[in-house]
Amino acid sequence: MTRPLPRGGTLLLATAAGTALANNYALQPALSTVAADLDVPASVIGLVPTAALVGCMTGFALLLPLADRLAPHRLVAAHLTTLAAALAVAATASGPAVLLTAYLFIGAAASVAAQAGSIAGRHAPPGRRARGVATVAAGMSAGILLSRLAGGALTDLLGWRRMLLVFAGLSLLCALAAATLLPRERPHSPQGYRATLAALPPLLRAFPPLRRAVLAGGLWYFAFNLVWVALALALAAPPHSLDPTAIGLYSLTGLLGLAALPLTGRLADRRGPATVIGLGMSAAATGTAVLAAGLDTPPAVALGLALFDAGCFAAQAANTSRVIALDPQRSGSLSSVYLVLYFTTGALGTAVAAPLLDTLGWRGTALTACAALSLAALLGRTGREHPRTVPPATAVPAQRVPPAVRSEGAEKRMPDGPAPS
Numbered sequence: 001m002t003r004p005l006p007r008g009g010t011l012l013l014a015t016a017a018g019t020a021l022a023n024n025y026a027l028q029p030a031l032s033t034v035a036a037d038l039d040v041p042a043s044v045i046g047l048v049p050t051a052a053l054v055g056c057m058t059g060f061a062l063l064l065p066l067a068d069r070l071a072p073h074r075l076v077a078a079h080l081t082t083l084a085a086a087l088a089v090a091a092t093a094s095g096p097a098v099l100l101t102a103y104l105f106i107g108a109a110a111s112v113a114a115q116a117g118s119i120a121g122r123h124a125p126p127g128r129r130a131r132g133v134a135t136v137a138a139g140m141s142a143g144i145l146l147s148r149l150a151g152g153a154l155t156d157l158l159g160w161r162r163m164l165l166v167f168a169g170l171s172l173l174c175a176l177a178a179a180t181l182l183p184r185e186r187p188h189s190p191q192g193y194r195a196t197l198a199a200l201p202p203l204l205r206a207f208p209p210l211r212r213a214v215l216a217g218g219l220w221y222f223a224f225n226l227v228w229v230a231l232a233l234a235l236a237a238p239p240h241s242l243d244p245t246a247i248g249l250y251s252l253t254g255l256l257g258l259a260a261l262p263l264t265g266r267l268a269d270r271r272g273p274a275t276v277i278g279l280g281m282s283a284a285a286t287g288t289a290v291l292a293a294g295l296d297t298p299p300a301v302a303l304g305l306a307l308f309d310a311g312c313f314a315a316q317a318a319n320t321s322r323v324i325a326l327d328p329q330r331s332g333s334l335s336s337v338y339l340v341l342y343f344t345t346g347a348l349g350t351a352v353a354a355p356l357l358d359t360l361g362w363r364g365t366a367l368t369a370c371a372a373l374s375l376a377a378l379l380g381r382t383g384r385e386h387p388r389t390v391p392p393a394t395a396v397p398a399q400r401v402p403p404a405v406r407s408e409g410a411e412k413r414m415p416d417g418p419a420p421s
Contacts, residue, residue, distance in 0.1 A: 005123045005183065010132055012181055013120050014139025016076055016174045017113035020083055022143035023106050023167055024052040026151030028229065029244035030160045032236050034099075037160070042233075044096050046354055049229060051100045053347035055107020060114060060339040065196045067115045067122075067332030073182040076119075079112035080175035087168035091161045113140050114339050118331045121324035123183070130273070130321035134265025137317035138258055145254040145309070152248025187329075196333060203337050207326050212379055214338055216277065217319045218345030219376035220284065223369035224312050225349035227288065230357045230365045231305075234295060253302045257310030264314040268321055274381050276318035281377030284311025285370050292366035311373075315380065 005013075027034065027048055035045040066075055086109060090102035117140075120132040154163035191199065204211055231250070235242045268276045287307025295301055323338045324331040356365045 005120070009123070009182060010120050010135050011139075012177055013076075013116040014136045014142075016080060016139075016178055017116040017136050018139035018141075018143030018146075019167075019170050019174045020080060020110040020143070021113040021140050022147030022150075023083065023087060023171075024049065024056065024110055024147075025144055025228075026147040026163065026167060027160065028232050029148050029152035029248040030155040030163070031232065033155060033244060034160055038093075038096060038099070040096050043354060045099075046229075046233075047096075047100060047351075048103050049225070049350045050347055051103040052107035052110070053225075053343050053350060055104040055109075056111050057107075057340050057343045057347065058104070059108035059111025060336050060343060061200075062197070063108065063111055064114055064118070064336040064339065065193070065200070065333050067118045067335075068187050068196065068330060069193065069332075071182075071184050071186045072119045073179050073184050075115060076112055076182055077175045077179035079109050079115070080171045080178060083109035083112070084168040084171040084175070087164050087171065091164040091168070111339075113143075114335055115332065117320055118324065118335050119182075121321065122187070122328050122331050128269065130268035130318070131262070131265035133321045133324065134261045134268070134317045137264075137313065137320065138261040141254065141258045141261060141309075141313045145251045145258060148251035149245075149248040152244035152246075156243065156245050200333055200337050203334060207334070209326060210323060210334060210338060213319050213323050214341045216376045216380035217316065217338065217342045219372045219379070220281065220312050220315055221342055221346035222349040223284070223288065223372040223376075224308075225346045226353050226356070226365065226369045226372075227291065227308060229350050229353035230362065231291075231295075233354060233357055234362050240295060250301065250305055253305040254309030254313070256306040257313035260310050260314060261317055264317050265321075268318045273318035273322040277315045277380035278377055280311040280313075280315030280318070281373050281380060282311070283307045284309075284315070285373040285377065287311065288366055288370040288373060292363050292370065295362060315376070319380070 031045050031048065032042060034048070035042045038045070063079070083106060086102050086105035090099055090106065093099035093102060113136075117133050117136040120136045123132070151163060154166055158166070204214070232247055234240065235247050235250075264276055264280075284307065287304040287309075290300055290304030291308065293300065293304075320335070320338075323334050326334055353365070356368060360368070
């Protein structure tokens with residue numbers, strides 16, 4: 001039977017996940033500053049967030065399945081150490097080519113955030129999986145939110161290069177803590193690494209709920225990146241002309257979503273992920289509609305962003321717990337398939353943000369995101385959970401699956417809805 005995490009283990013995973021994922025977003029408020037420093041067009045430096053997401057997708061495809069094979073202490077520490085090294089390279093970049101290449105590695109190493117969620121879900125006690133995943137999601141959300149504020153403020157105070165070195169130091173501290181405190185138990189895997197990778201594509205066919213999770217999650221992550229990248233560009237341009245610190249301050253509006261995540265986990269455990277996804281998408285779509293009205297009134301922008309972030313974060317935590325529950329012993333592989341496609345759609349959102357802003361303006365860009373959120377709400381709440389179907393070539397032998405895991409899997413075959421009393 002999989003042993004539970006040590007005391008404080010889930011919190012450590014949440015901290016590591018937030019620290020890692022923060023590096024995909026910390027440079028966003030300073031993109032104009034970086035472009036001026038390197039003397040290149042803003043459209044070129046605008047590819048940095050896309051490079052980070054492409055790196056993440058690579059990490060999810062090639063590295064996330066390692067969560068089913070390697071001991072957590074070794075896996076998490078190695079990723080965070082690599083992340084620190086890539087940040088140091090980015091801090092010394094003399095041109096866009098080196099910077100973009102560094103961010104490919106930064107994004108790949110930041111995929112440890114998803115591994116942390118998979119580890120927390122696998123080691124959670126029965127009936128508390130969504131809470132463990134939600135705790136890690138809260139850490140990820142804090143990393144996303146505070147990264148823009150910290151990145152903008154540190155850029156104004158120290159410059160963008162030293163800002164990246166600060167984040168590198170934080171990554172090294174988390175690596176040391178992970179190597180010391182996380183479990184040293186290696187997960188049992190009946191397959192080799194190559195066989196595990198080859199078995200990833202068939203998972204979409206074997207698990208219909210995984211396909212729905214991919215479609216719904218991809219749509220709201222497309223909207224999330226579209227709104228935030230376009231917002232940073234719109235607020236930096238006239239007539240707003242805000243500096244990186246002021247733009248980063250808007251990220252604090254997402255604290256509402258961070259505070260709601262523990263409740264999200266409990267609600268998902270009791271009423272099912274579909275309920276949380278529906279509520280989250282309704283809140284996010286409402287917030288985006290408020291943002292579409294304009295950026296001239298800071299309180300309205302803050303309210304819109306608060307609803308938008310809260311809805312997206314809640315839906316993602318619920319969707320992740322749904323994916324892990326399909327087969328906890330292969331949570332790394334299932335999460336790999338989900339997140340590769342999820343971030344593929346998200347990368348599209350970052351890539352089209354600037355062109356859409358130039359073509360449609362802020363209101364048209366925000367309404368495009370609102371339409372994506374509405375479709376995600378429909379997909380996330382339709383359909384019933386199907387019994388778990390494991391392809392014969394990749395099935396785990398019955399005698400190797402502990403009774404507690406089999407009984408827990410039986411619970412997860414129930415349709416979304418209230419837990420039995």
